[in-house]
Amino acid sequence: xxxxxxxxxxxxxxxxxxxxxxxxxxxxxxxxxxxxxxxxxxxxxxxxxxxxxxxxxxxxxxxxxxxxxxxxxxxxxxxxxxxxxxxxxxxxxxxxxxxxxxxxxxxxxxxxxxxxxxxxxxxxxxxxxxxxxxxxxxxxxxxxxxx
Numbered sequence: 333x334x335x336x337x338x339x340x341x342x343x344x345x346x347x348x349x350x351x352x353x354x355x356x357x358x359x360x361x362x363x364x365x366x367x368x369x370x371x372x373x374x375x376x377x378x379x380x381x382x383x384x385x386x387x388x389x390x391x392x393x394x395x396x397x398x399x400x401x402x403x404x405x406x407x408x409x410x411x412x413x414x415x416x417x418x419x420x421x422x423x424x425x426x427x428x429x430x431x432x433x434x435x436x437x438x439x440x441x442x443x444x445x446x447x448x449x450x451x452x453x454x455x456x457x458x459x460x461x462x463x464x465x466x467x468x469x470x471x472x473x474x475x476x477x478x479x
Contacts, residue, residue: 404443404444405443405444405445406441406442406443407441407442408439408440408441408442408451408453408462409439409440409441409442410431410433410439410453411431411432411433411439412431412432413429413430413431413432415429436452438450438451438452438465438466439451439452439453439462441462441464446473447468447473448467448468448473449464449465449466449467449468450464450465450466450468451463451464451465451466452465
């Protein structure tokens with residue numbers, strides 16, 4: 333065998349589960365392909381250095397500015413209704429689905445599945461829009477969730 337080839341005994345020793353690599357100097361009698369082995373029970377504790385807090389070089393950027401270009405999902409909820417599968421299977425063109433809100437009642441403005449405001453439906457040219465009439469505070473949002 334040449335010096336780059338391991339014997340079966342060396343391979344078995346390297347693959348045994350109760351051995352780990354040690355960083356101590358290698359004695360010739362312990363040399364197995366350039367590694368010294370030792371028992372797992374003799375493993376040494378690893379000491380990591382402390383991480384330093386990250387400080388940005390750019391001090392004039394507001395933390396909120398970093399989020400200004402994040403896309404959010406905005407929905408306007410005209411109303412809701414629960415129907416059975418049978419009722420839904422009877423849908424046909426011209427069918428009117430009655431919602432839980434009255435005409436002219438404020439609609440809910442939902443951002444990323446969180447109710448944040450109410451408003452009124454408006455028509456702009458040939459498109460619908462919503463005029464925000466009230467931004468809900470945290471207490472109001474919680475009250476509407478629990479009702």
